[in-house]
Amino acid sequence: MNLQPITDLQRLCIHTITVKPWNIGEIAANFSSAGVKGITVWRDTLAGRDIRQTGRMLRDHGLSIVSLCRGGFFPSADRARRRAAIDDNRKAIEEAHELGTDLIVLVCGADPSQSLEDSRKQIHDGIASVLPDAESAGVRLAIEPLHPMFADTRSAINTLAQANDLAEILESPSAGVAVDVYHLWWDPDLEKEIKRSGKNGKLFAYHVSDWKSPTVDMLNDRGLMGEGCIPLKKIRSWVEDSGFSGFIEVEIFSDIYWSRDQHSFLQDIVSSYKKYV
Numbered sequence: 159m160n161l162q163p164i165t166d167l168q169r170l171c172i173h174t175i176t177v178k179p180w181n182i183g184e185i186a187a188n189f190s191s192a193g194v195k196g197i198t199v200w201r202d203t204l205a206g207r208d209i210r211q212t213g214r215m216l217r218d219h220g221l222s223i224v225s226l227c228r229g230g231f232f233p234s235a236d237r238a239r240r241r242a243a244i245d246d247n248r249k250a251i252e253e254a255h256e257l258g259t260d261l262i263v264l265v266c267g268a269d270p271s272q273s274l275e276d277s278r279k280q281i282h283d284g285i286a287s288v289l290p291d292a293e294s295a296g297v298r299l300a301i302e303p304l305h306p307m308f309a310d311t312r313s314a315i316n317t318l319a320q321a322n323d324l325a326e327i328l329e330s331p332s333a334g335v336a337v338d339v340y341h342l343w344w345d346p347d348l349e350k351e352i353k354r355s356g357k358n359g360k361l362f363a364y365h366v367s368d369w370k371s372p373t374v375d376m377l378n379d380r381g382l383m384g385e386g387c388i389p390l391k392k393i394r395s396w397v398e399d400s401g402f403s404g405f406i407e408v409e410i411f412s413d414i415y416w417s418r419d420q421h422s423f424l425q426d427i428v429s430s431y432k433k434y435v
């Protein structure tokens with residue numbers, strides 16, 4: 159394992175949802191004073207705001223806008239809903255362009271009233287129909303595989319192998335994958351598939367958190383790095399060996415952390431990033 163220790167915050171990005179109690183103005187000011195360099199913006203934080211102006215405000219705070227979260231949710235047994243999803247993804251591409259980021263993370267979706275195969279076909283078709291818009295806006299789409307516990311409603315793409323297959327079939331430089339350790343740490347093929355993503359230039363994003371044992375809530379009980387059983391340094395070594403040198407994004411959904419003082423939580427994120435990632 160050939161891994162450089164993390165000595166500064168140049169590659170630290172934090173998702174807005176990680177510090178959900180703050181609005182985006184507070185987030186910008188607090189990230190900036192903590193020395194955080196990157197931000198991934200969840201679309202709910204943009205509601206009712208001028209998006210271009212928000213992009214400028216973030217950059218004025220010295221933040222790189224790493225990605226917009228999230229597009230996707232393509233599958234539905236209902237045709238009108240599938241169409242609405244495509245419209246919403248086109249809107250996300252416009253928002254990314256206005257915000258000034260070149261990346262959207264896709265949570266691909268699933269509909270439990272139909273087969274996973276049908277959902278996967280609709281995911282392929284949905285991405286294929288918005289890819290030309292993404293290409294002309296200069297926006298890339300990162301397919302994020304989700305842990306199989308979310309295969310019912312959130313994503314029928316559950317392994318990095320499936321995401322790599324899909325990104326390859328789509329045959330566009332704008333289609334790639336996001337590796338999120340929370341969803342993928344258990345996969346015996348993870349090292350192999352990370353190398354495959356990297357070799358093909360498809361590894362667009364890297365998300366970190368930790369898997370607490372026990373995990374008491376499927377969605378909102380993610381751990382701070384170092385708090386659980388994910389081999390973070392080992393996975394980062396695979397990611398970096400594959401050629402990825404982009405931001406390392408802290409994405410934590412946690413009822414526990416959201417109820418804490420966010421300033422001290424942010425300090426804990428910074429210290430656990432340096433120590434455990």
Ligand code: ZN
Nearest residue numbers: 302338365409
């Ligand atoms: Zn993620």
